[in-house]
Amino acid sequence: MMEPVLDWEQRYQDAATAWERGALNPAFEVWRDQLGIDSGIVIVPGCGRAPEVVEFAARGWDVIGVDLAETPVIFQREALANAGLSGSVEQANLFEWNPPVPADLVYEQTCLCALHPNQWRAYESALHRWLKPGGHLAAMFMQKEGEGGPPFHCGIDAMRNLFHEETWQWSEQLYRSEHQIGVCELAFLLTRR
Numbered sequence: 001m002m003e004p005v006l007d008w009e010q011r012y013q014d015a016a017t018a019w020e021r022g023a024l025n026p027a028f029e030v031w032r033d034q035l036g037i038d039s040g041i042v043i044v045p046g047c048g049r050a051p052e053v054v055e056f057a058a059r060g061w062d063v064i065g066v067d068l069a070e071t072p073v074i075f076q077r078e079a080l081a082n083a084g085l086s087g088s089v090e091q092a093n094l095f096e097w098n099p100p101v102p103a104d105l106v107y108e109q110t111c112l113c114a115l116h117p118n119q120w121r122a123y124e125s126a127l128h129r130w131l132k133p134g135g136h137l138a139a140m141f142m143q144k145e146g147e148g149g150p151p152f153h154c155g156i157d158a159m160r161n162l163f164h165e166e167t168w169q170w171s172e173q174l175y176r177s178e179h180q181i182g183v184c185e186l187a188f189l190l191t192r193r
Contacts, residue, residue, distance in 0.1 A: 012071035017048065024051055027175040027187040031138040033188050034174060040104030043130055045094055046111030048072045049079075056107070059105055066090040066097055085105040095122050102132035113142035113151035116157075124162050128192060137168070137190040144183040151183065167193050 011017055032038075036099040039060045047053050047065035053076050056063040058135050064078045090097065094111070115123055116130065127137055141154040160170070168190045175187035 008067075008069040009071060012069055015034045019179065022051075024055060025140065026177045027138075027140060028052060028055070029060070029187070030175045030187060031107075031189060035105065035136060035138075036173065037104065041099070041101065042105040042107055043099060043103045044107045044109075045127075046090070046109075046114060047076055049075045050109060051079075052107060052109065052163075053087060054079050054083050054085060057087040058083065061105075063087040064099060064103070064116065066092055067093060068093060076085055076106050094126055095119070097126075098120055099130050100116065102135065104132065104135050106130055106135070108137060108139040110140065110142070110151065112139070113144075113149065113154050115152070116149075117152055120162055128167055131192040135192045137163075137192065139163075139188050139190060140185040141188065142179075142183055142185055151181070156186065163190055169193060 014109065023097045037150040039062075041062045041064065042056050044050065044056070044065045047067050049072050051062055057080055065073075067073050067076075067089070068091070070091055073089050080089070083173040091163045102190050108127065112120065112123060131137065141156065141159050141161075142151045143155070144153045145150055163170070171189040173186055173188060177187065179185055
């Protein structure tokens with residue numbers, strides 16, 4: 001049985017959003033260089049107030065941000081409008097939402113680690129469904145000590161089991177990023193089979 005959805009809107013209202021960097025993830029350019037494509041449809045699940053939504057739009061991508069909470073959705077829509085850029089930001093449950101057409105890229109930064117591990121299989125299925133065959137998943141896997149979350153530890157063995165070779169082709173590790181909340185993230189590029 002899946003865990004109940006946390007009250008993400010309350011976390012934004014209480015300023016309990018320590019996972020937000022306030023700047024582009026250092027792996028952003030590494031992924032961009034590895035992709036070999038500079039445009040297409042990109043989905044940013046659990047987008048929060050991450051600057052990547054605006055940055056993708058500024059670089060010519062058709063960006064779709066998705067978040068469960070209203071505060072970040074409003075923030076992203078205003079950020080795009082203030083920058084004179086177009087993009088779509090949807091308030092939706094990730095397990096029920098689908099893009100209008102399959103995407104070229106999903107930018108998974110801190111959404112997976114915020115979900116209870118009981119929800120990971122459903123999330124992986126959604127990511128696979130959202131991407132066109134040959135589409136890419138730019139994924140940061142949170143590495144942390146101790147039990148509980150969020151964030152939840154996304155150990156590489158568990159991630160390889162979740163994103164198994166039958167449906168995903170893995171790159172070598174591309175980057176290791178230290179996060180401000182005292183954990184590290186390992187960046188990989190996965191291709192949907």
